Amino acid sequence: xxxxxxxxxxxxxxxxxxxxxxxxxxxxxxxxxxxxxxxxxxxxxxxxxxxxxxxxxxxxxxxxxxxxxxxxxxxxxxxxxxxxxxxxxxxxxxxxxxxxxxxxxxxxxxxxxxxxxxxxxxxxxxxxxxxxxxxxxxxxxxxxxxxxxxxxxxxxxxxxxxxxxxxxxxxxxxxxxxxxxxxxxxxxxxxxxxxxxxxxxxxxxxxxxxxxxxxxxxxxxxxxxxxxxxxxxxxxxxxxxxxxxxxxxxxxxxxxxxx
Numbered sequence: 250x251x252x253x254x255x256x257x258x259x260x261x262x263x264x265x266x267x268x269x270x271x272x273x274x275x276x277x278x279x280x281x282x283x284x285x286x287x288x289x290x291x292x293x294x295x296x297x298x299x300x301x302x303x304x305x306x307x308x309x310x311x312x313x314x315x316x317x318x319x320x321x322x323x324x325x326x327x328x329x330x331x332x333x334x335x336x337x338x339x340x341x342x343x344x345x346x347x348x349x350x351x352x353x354x355x356x357x358x359x360x361x362x363x364x365x366x367x368x369x370x371x372x373x374x375x376x377x378x379x380x381x382x383x384x385x386x387x388x389x390x391x392x393x394x395x396x397x398x399x400x401x402x403x404x405x406x407x408x409x410x411x412x413x414x415x416x417x418x419x420x421x422x423x424x425x426x427x428x429x430x431x432x433x434x435x436x437x438x439x440x441x442x443x444x445x446x447x448x449x450x451x452x453x454x455x456x457x458x459x460x461x462x463x464x465x466x467x468x469x470x471x472x473x474x475x476x477x478x479x480x481x482x483x484x485x486x487x488x489x490x491x492x493x494x495x496x497x498x499x500x501x502x503x504x505x506x507x508x
Contacts (some may be wrong), residue, residue: 297334332412
């Protein structure tokens with residue numbers, strides 16, 4: 250896609266923000282201020298950027314316009330896998346460590362703002378994430394995506410942003426003055442998993458308009474099982490964080506009140 254008469258593939262422009270983000274992150278990771286930043290976080294960030302980038306580039310973007318199963322796979326990459334990898338890379342922690350004083354203070358004010366608190370609240374993030382998926386697969390937006398590459402790009406951006414907000418609200422470790430409690434996060438995660446599974450099963454039983462039954466069944470299976478794997482990772486991470494948050498208090502209590 251499409252250049253509409255030009256030999257230059259317009260989607261190649263997405264390399265610009267991707268390269269800028271990678272260079273900025275790599276530079277921060279190598280900075281002395283980063284405090285010997287773990288290599289695996291850099292790998293997570295690189296893979297996260299690559300995962301979403303391939304969904305807006307050919308051949309995957311073009312295939313997604315013709316094959317519903319490929320579109321479902323792209324949804325997993327942009328809306329679930331890439332956000333998870335980016336959240337695990339802890340970009341805001343790195344930025345706050347390595348930016349100069351004034352930019353770091355501005356970023357800190359943004360993270361403490363009411364708007365950030367609203368977006369990072371698990372219920373809000375879940376509604377944006379789940380609502381986007383429902384609109385994508387259950388409205389005319391799906392046909393618009395298949396007919397227009399710019400619409401495909403906009404929806405992909407929403408999937409990435411909403412997926413990042415949701416994942417960060419559940420298992421994020423970046424600084425967040427408004428972090429919700431573990432019980433609320435667990436409830437929201439369970440309900441979101443249920444909604445995703447219901448959507449996948451609904452697509453399997455009742456294909457979207459214009460999608461052949463066989464293609465809908467394959468795409469629904471990709472969503473159900475592929476999404477299930479990534480959702481299991483979220484469950485494990487949340488349980489691990491919950492356990493770790495409770496463990497130090499027990500140790501402190503034992504030290505203060507020895508048996």
